[in-house]
Amino acid sequence: MQSKKDSLMVLLLGASSGLGKALAKLFAQKGFQLYLAGRNTDELERDAADLRIRFGIEVSVFAFDAAQTDRHADFYRQLPQPPDWVVCLFGYLGDQQLAAADHFGEAGKILTANLVGAVSVMNVAANQMEARGHGCLIGISSVAGERGRQKNYIYGAAKAGFTTYLSGLRNRLSKKGVHVLTVIPGFMDTKMLEGQAAPKLLTISPENAAKDIWQAARRKSNICYTAWYWRWIMLIIRNIPEGVFKKMNL
Ligand SMILES: NC(=O)c1ccc[n+]([C@@H]2O[C@H](COP(=O)([O-])OP(=O)(O)OC[C@H]3O[C@@H](n4cnc5c(N)ncnc54)[C@H](OP(=O)(O)O)[C@@H]3O)[C@@H](O)[C@H]2O)c1
Numbered sequence: 001m002q003s004k005k006d007s008l009m010v011l012l013l014g015a016s017s018g019l020g021k022a023l024a025k026l027f028a029q030k031g032f033q034l035y036l037a038g039r040n041t042d043e044l045e046r047d048a049a050d051l052r053i054r055f056g057i058e059v060s061v062f063a064f065d066a067a068q069t070d071r072h073a074d075f076y077r078q079l080p081q082p083p084d085w086v087v088c089l090f091g092y093l094g095d096q097q098l099a100a101a102d103h104f105g106e107a108g109k110i111l112t113a114n115l116v117g118a119v120s121v122m123n124v125a126a127n128q129m130e131a132r133g134h135g136c137l138i139g140i141s142s143v144a145g146e147r148g149r150q151k152n153y154i155y156g157a158a159k160a161g162f163t164t165y166l167s168g169l170r171n172r173l174s175k176k177g178v179h180v181l182t183v184i185p186g187f188m189d190t191k192m193l194e195g196q197a198a199p200k201l202l203t204i205s206p207e208n209a210a211k212d213i214w215q216a217a218r219r220k221s222n223i224c225y226t227a228w229y230w231r232w233i234m235l236i237i238r239n240i241p242e243g244v245f246k247k248m249n250l
Helices: 018-029 041-055 069-077 096-100 104-132 153-176 206-218 230-238
Strands: 009-013 033-038 059-063 085-088 135-140 178-185 223-226
Touching: 009 018, 018 033, 018 041, 018 206, 033 041, 041 059, 069 104, 085 104, 096 104, 096 153, 104 135, 104 153, 104 178, 135 153, 135 206, 153 178, 178 206, 178 230, 206 223, 223 230
Parallel strands: 009 033, 009 085, 033 059, 085 135, 135 178, 178 223
Antiparallel strands: none
């Protein structure tokens, strides 16, 4: 284990997510110090206590709501130490039918949780890292952002926006010592998939996704599909002619 002084400080935004919990454990095993941020601070305090006991690392918990964009700068400023890595994990699949109907409320919630809130807080982190001249920003997008499907195109549109945002951020910050990693997961076995008909064969555990993300961050990869085969599945899906694609029931 690294000494506390040398170990990286990682901020997990949306730390109560299935993937967030898996990443927290993996980073704790590596001896990193952690800031867990999310809406449910009681749950995060329990996770933090468990991580401290099991791995002997320093863990702090902070309240964070992606929708409260006017508070993001203050949220980031209150952190006792600037994080070396920031992972933007929070996301909301939402109810596509409701969002597509005449209720902008649900569509707005989906766009806010997956894009507006993410851009807001990542802007703050990016500017701070740029000023320091180092850091790593990891954004969790989705294969849903690679092509719009009737089943989840509002969530997909938000993730497409987030993927494009991360690409631009990487283009800007690669000259400033800050690395930006875009993570594009397929199906992961978490709360988000509850009630969804996801094929078991293509669904991976959040622990395996966390390992892929760790490897990609360590190698300073730009884009990480998890599991790896989604890179090829999405290559095929993106290349289906629109005339054919629009007739498919996806
Ligand atoms: N699971 C999949 O198959 C899959 C596939 C592709 C991409 N992804 C993406 O991977 C990431 C992690 O997904 P997951 O499946 O691990 O998620 P999850 O277990 O379903 O948890 C979602 C997380 O997002 C948080 N969240 C939602 N709205 C928020 C808001 N306004 N402010 C702060 N936090 C908010 C939730 O916080 P609360 O606990 O407070 O509700 C929860 O921690 C997400 O970005 C997701 O879109 C997931």
